[in-house]
Amino acid sequence: MNVQKQGSARVTAGVSFAARLSFEDIFHSYASGVETLRGVSLTAEPGEVLCLLGPSGSGKTTLLRIAAGIEPQSSGRVVLNERVIAGPGVFLPPEQRSIGLVFQDFALFPHLTILDNVRFGLTALSPEEARHEAMIALERVGLQAYAGAYPHVLSGGEQQRVALARALAPRPAVLLMDEPFSGLDSRLKDSVRAETLDILRQSRATAIVVTHDAEEAMRMGDRIALLKDGRLVQVGTAEELYQHPANLFVAGFFSEINEFEAAVENGMVETPLGRFPAPEALEEGAEATVAVRLSGFLVNQDSGAIPARIVSRRFLGVVEHLELAVPGADRNMRARIRCGQLPPKARDIWIDIVPSDVLVFTRQSFETQTIV
């Protein structure tokens, strides 16, 4: 098919009205009886991109399905702009919610043209109006020249943009995206993700994006909501979650860490990597877990706070991964340093730890603590 790509000629017409979507104390169990969501309260603010992040099985997709009206919650309410759309005695069907969905596999119909794929959900409009709205949506994602083509002529990234156009065509108040980039290869992912963010900003729809990839959440989300075992663990900006993780689970989700157990003594915790101040909330004698980020190691051949022996080195391009034996540690430390900081034959070195890369938590606090 001889069609021109018009990626740059996008329009800003056809914007959605920005809406607020709130989950209020949502509980949910599937028929198997296992609790999938346990008291989730969370609000996506008008026009924001909120990333739902969490490991596999933490309940992210279930929360999206509840918002879309595909799955009823066991208790709690879903509120769209002050209106209860699901709650005790209320259940608005999906088509009346003004909520759009984009799935990871794009789910385009192979036997329909791109235009018909985008027009598919516009059943409430006349054929002419539906065509007009679908073309506006296609222009918004820069693929209007492909209107008459079939999905197989498009790349994975372009198909993802058609799926986005289809979801945006009815001008939803809220757009829900479930792992929208996981079907794309890693080189394509970055550019499609950036384009999608651009389109979301232009359309002004409130968006909730599910991902299990912390870096993706940091790249896309105005805020990030981290789920674990059906509970919300922490909500905030990428900086807040990275710099002030509520507990060890959050810290470990956003960066690789070395972990130690220690007791608080004179307000400090002692580890093989040095003594560090404990937060005020930890009383004298309290059991603590100390997390030291792999990025928190400064290495030097001549001097430093702690001697270390290099056990292994792995070249990773910009950075290098080290395994280090440190006196007093019963296992090797892992560290990540910039390449070229140590000569190839270096063996016995010195290390210093960057204080901001040390995080001290109450032991097992991740079982109990929630910060919203």
Ligand SMILES: Nc1ncnc2c1ncn2[C@@H]1O[C@H](COP(=O)(O)OP(=O)(O)OP(=O)(O)O)[C@@H](O)[C@H]1O
């Ligand atoms: N249709 C279903 N019937 C029964 N249990 C289900 C169903 N769908 C999901 N589950 C279970 O509910 C829990 C939460 O699943 P959910 O898909 O919401 O998690 P998730 O965080 O989106 O995971 P993933 O990242 O793997 O998609 C999991 O334990 C899962 O096995």
